[in-house]
Amino acid sequence: MNWHQLLSLKRYGDTQKRLRIEQDETRLGFEVDYDRIIFSSFFRSLQDKTQVIPLSKTDFVHTRLTHSLEVSVVGRSLGRSVGKKILQKHPALEKTYAYKFNDFGAIVAAAALAHDIGNPPFGHSGEKAIGEYFSVGKGKRFQDVLTPEQYHDLTHFEGNANGFKLLTETRNGAKDGLRLSFATLGAFTKYPKASLPHKPTKHIADKKYGFFQSEQAVFENIAADLGLTKQTGEGVRYHRHPLAYLVESADDICYTIIDFEDGINLGWIDEDLALEYLINLVRDNIITKNYSKLGTKNARLAYLRSLAINTLIAETVEVFLTYEEDILKGEFQHSLLDKSKYKAQIDDILAVSRNKIYQSNxxxxxxxxxxxxxxxxxxxxxxxxxxxxxxxxxxxxxxxxxxxxxxxxxxxxxxxxxxxxxxxxxxxxxxxxxxxxxxxxxxxxxx
Structure with missing residues (x-):
């Protein structure tokens, strides 16, 4: 894969090429993607969808909408930081094709903004409820009239694939969905494969799937334009768009830190325990004299949350740049944070969140x-x-x-x-x- 092709501005329905050098700098195509997502009804519906607690009446608990906005902000920082280094390493991207480091940030920000757009109500349990209606419920009656791939789309209903459907399908007369740039759609698709074969390898891109059978041809068209390389073996499977790793990391950073913060604010996680876990994550970067002056729990949490996010952004950028060549070759098989020096601390925080929040009564x-x-x-x-x-x-x-x-x-x-x-x-x-x-x-x- 090569960066020039991966940064495609093309949209469905285009009759001529969109060149970066011809873009209006006041409103770039990648920024138009962001605008189209944020003004969509799909995005607005996230204000009443679960992030942690279904049907929560607590004001300070995150919804999918506030979570998505925060992921987008983190994603923009990741994209810009990576983009600056990529342009230094591949100067022709800027000198010949006029790409800027902000383009990387705009792509990741837009894809991150939309990352939860296809999720059903009631969080991941909503996905499971739809799937189990068809696998063990009354919906099993449809199995005989469906192909194995079609049936698997239903029994393992996937919010990521539904998000791709919403962004690209002709709906209510709106042809080709939101008509986002192919670069943004590529970065959005963390799992560039069909639903079958199910988890064929331990590669992170095979963990779930990214498009239903109904959108397979659409995705293959986008993948061809972006130059995504096909994985060998059974089924329709591609290697990830490199910027999808940054979208994934932005999500991982936010739910690790901010879901944890929600648990503290709800009183489900003891403040002293929580602060200890967060301090372990940022111990190398904390300014003790500043921290000691903070007189309230909210102030201490806000300081540690900000420091933790900044720490993980810097770490993610470093890991991405270390493995950039492997990522372009499709040989990098992990999430970026799995290769982080802070993995043990992240795992500790997630373990507490699972026990105290996700599995709470x-x-x-x-x-x-x-x-x-x-x-x-x-x-x-x-x-x-x-x-x-x-x-x-x-x-x-x-x-x-x-x-x-x-x-x-x-x-x-x-x-x-x-x-x-x-x-x-x-x-x-x-x-x-x-x-x-x-x-x-x-x-x-x-x-």
Missing amino acids: EVVEKEIAGYKIINTLLDAFTTAIENQRNNQATNYDKMLLKSYLDNVSYKEGDTYAWLISLCSNIALLTDGNALRTYKKITGNYSY
């Missing part, structure tokens, strides 16, 4: 409710669509179709097409909308 109880909500919606909607397609729709089915399924393409196409469309639309629901819809269709809604 409040989180688990609300995830249980999320399972019930999503399963009920899927069962009611799949039944209504099946009955309509078989000319057996009841009055109840028709009311569901009219009220809730206008955006689902169920009138034409095969079974897989309407199932993946339905799941994508359910994934678009916010936590609150999913709960309200559940109450309405079960007759448990107060008007």
Whole structure:
């Protein structure tokens, strides 16, 4: 892979090349990507989607929206820092093609902003609820009419793949989705493979998958333009766009530090214990006299959080530059933070977060409710669509179709097409909308 090709400004529908040297410096194409994402309805819905605690009423707990904004800020810093060094190492990128170090930052910032855009309500338990409806629930009835790849898209429903779908599919007359640059779409796709084969290797890019069968041709077109190299072996699998490693690191840094901070603010993690863990991470960089002057828990947390994020940004940049050639060859198989000298400290913090936050009674109880909500919606909607397609729709089915399924393409196409469309639309629901819809269709809604 080469950087000039990887920084493609091309968008779907372009009839001529977009050259960096011809770009308007006041509003670059990569910055347009950011604008299109932030003004999209998909992004706005993240304000009522779980980051840590489903249906939380606590103001200072992060939502997917605040998390995504923070990841984008960290991603921009990572991209700019890396870009500056890349241009020094490959001077033709600037001298011949006019790329600037800020371009790297803009690409990573836009991709990071969108990184959670496809996640269902109720966090990762929402993905599992959709998947298990098809693998062990009533949705298993569809297995015989689907290919193994199509069925795996459903039984292992993936927010990353749904995000790629939302960003690229023609929807409600908007052709080719948000029409982002191919560079941003490449950086967005952390797992550039189809759903099968499932975890064929321990390579980080094979951990999950990045596109449904419905968008496979779209991704292959983008990969060809970017010059992403195919992995050998079974299935459609590519090596990552190098900037996807930075998007991943920005996410890793934020949820490691900021989810931990949420747990402290909620009182689920003891402050003294938490401060000890954070100090272990930043011990080499902390200015003791400044820290000792801070008189409140919030001030101490804010100082350590800022220092920890800055420390991990600098470390991520160093690791990326160390392994840049391996990354371009597709030979780097880890996340960047897995190669960090702070890995032990990061693992310690994540272990506390899993025990005290992610597996807390409040989180688990609300995830249980999320399972019930999503399963009920899927069962009611799949039944209504099946009955309509078989000319057996009841009055109840028709009311569901009219009220809730206008955006689902169920009138034409095969079974897989309407199932993946339905799941994508359910994934678009916010936590609150999913709960309200559940109450309405079960007759448990107060008007």
